[in-house]
Amino acid sequence: MSFPRSTGLLLHPTCLPSRGGIGDFGPAAYEFIDFLKEAKQGLWQVLPLGPPANGNSPYSSTSAFAGNPLLISLERLAEKGWIDHSRLDELNARVSAIDYEQVRAQKFPLLLEAARNFLNGAPASARSRFENFLVQNHWWLEDFTLYDALRNKYQRRAWKDWSQELARREATALVDAKRDLADEMQQCSVLQFFFWEQWRALRRACAERSIRVVGDIAIFVDYDSADVWSHRELYRLKENLDPEVVSGVPPDSFSADGQRWGNPLYNWEKMRQDGYHWWIQRLRWAALTCDFIRLDHFRGFAQFWEIPADEPTAIHGRWVDGPSDDLFVKLRESLGALPFFAEDLGVITPDVNALRERLHIPGMAVLQFGFGDAGAHIYLPHRLTHDRVIYTGTHDNDTTLGWWNSISDAERSAAEALVGRSDDGVNWSLIRAAQGSVADFSIFPVQDVLSLGSEARLNVPSRHEGNYLWRMQSGVLTRDLAKKLARMAEVTDRLPQPISLSSPEEFAA
Secondary structure (H helix, E strand, C coil): CCCCCEEEEECCHHHCCCCCCCCCCCHHHHHHHHHHHHCCCCEEECCCCCCECCCCCCCCECCCCCCCHHHCCHHHHHHHCCCCHHHHHHCCCCCCCCCHHHHHHHHHHHHHHHHHHHHHHCCHHHHHHHHHHHHHCHHHHHHHHHHHHHHHHCCCCCHHHCCHHHHCCCHHHHHHHHHHCHHHHHHHHHHHHHHHHHHHHHHHHHHHCCCEEEEEECCCCCCCCHHHHHCHHHECECCCCCECEEEEECCECCECCCEEEEEECECHHHHHHCCCHHHHHHHHHHHHHCCEEEECCHHHHCEEEEEECCCCCCCCCEEEECCCHHHHHHHHHHHCCCCEEECCCCCCCHHHHHHHHHHCCCEEEEHHHHHCCHHHHHHCHHHCCCCEEEECCCCCCCCHHHHHCCCCHHHHHHHHHHHCCCCCCHHHHHHHHHHCCCCCEEEEEHHHHCCCCHHHCCCCCCCCCCCCCCCCCCCCCCHHHHHHHHHHHHHCCCCCCCCCCCCHHHHCC
16 A cells, blocks of 8 residues: 655654643644644654553553543543533643553543533433444444443453353353443443544544544454453463463564563464454454554564463464465455555564565664664665655654664764764754655654653563653644754655545544
């Protein structure tokens, strides 16, 4: 698939300087997209938007379809009349690192209060939209709301630790649970309705500003999820419901033990027999909620690292063939053109490149990876083709200034040989190099545009705590910065392309 030549910024909504201790879809989000418009940026890339399962990672979620309620703007709910403005006075207005437990303790009671107010007093028009939402999303929503209510009842423990009758989804136990938890399920449904109304309203505002949203799909799902609980047959589980094998990557120069991610692996044969129905639903949903989609860990579709679940590290895993072309043929038959690009970083074998090229799916390039040795030059602008999405760094990298302060003298010398020195910092040198490349998309973390160091790094892979805490300060995206980015977009022919709004229901608010 060919992408329009564009540029944009990577900023997860949790990083916005919203009130309440965490970024959301409220006023700060609209201020950000106003900045993108002024800076002539046509792309906003986000990370997965699902509700976190374990830890704070957007890549670990209790659902492949639900939205994270913490991203709901209470200010927007107050504007709609679902909660009184005075109830928001207790929200923390100070922008600092996210304290997730504090945010949950402060924000969830207010969200639930708004949900109850909606259920008790929504006018006919809003009630009609809600009922329509329930009908359209019944295929995932009922399982998720029951799962979420049960998980809360069991103190946020994973489904295997519930009663055996519920863990195995025995019919009588499910009927009883739906009866006993009907109020909780209904409130959860309202929160999902709030989430998707606010997200679609924000997407429409983006479209009005000629901004396309780039989303992200994690290849695996969490064991602690409604998806695994409600579709156990699609995963490699033992009779006792424990995972048989789990995901990860093998040892490499970065980790002697490899990485043991721990997600249950798919039963690809069962999925093939089912016509890949779950994947078709998942990627249709993704394409409805974003304009372009990054497919995380693309090589796992060709081959994946299978680790016995009782192994504490990834050392004793093995490579196993994935679904390869078979899955994507079915996806194309059902969905048509696929607006995806592949996260194909790291050690990529020829069969993975061949798969991506056969499917005409663009790949990625990260400039920070291009200076280690001659083999790394595949990430540099002169080695790229148009079917690439080029970054200075991603959410998994240090900021460019943090990277610059940690690399070897040889890497620093190689980088200077390519991009030279500039008065405004190496981050801007790399941004200009990426902008001038032939890659269709050129995307930069906001931290690099703001010339921030390692203190603003979002994630350190394999580190289990302290990730996804950073937030952008208010007022740092200045008009001068917008003009600088706009001039660069103009001279590199990356100006935003208008978006047709002929189907307003697509972004219904």
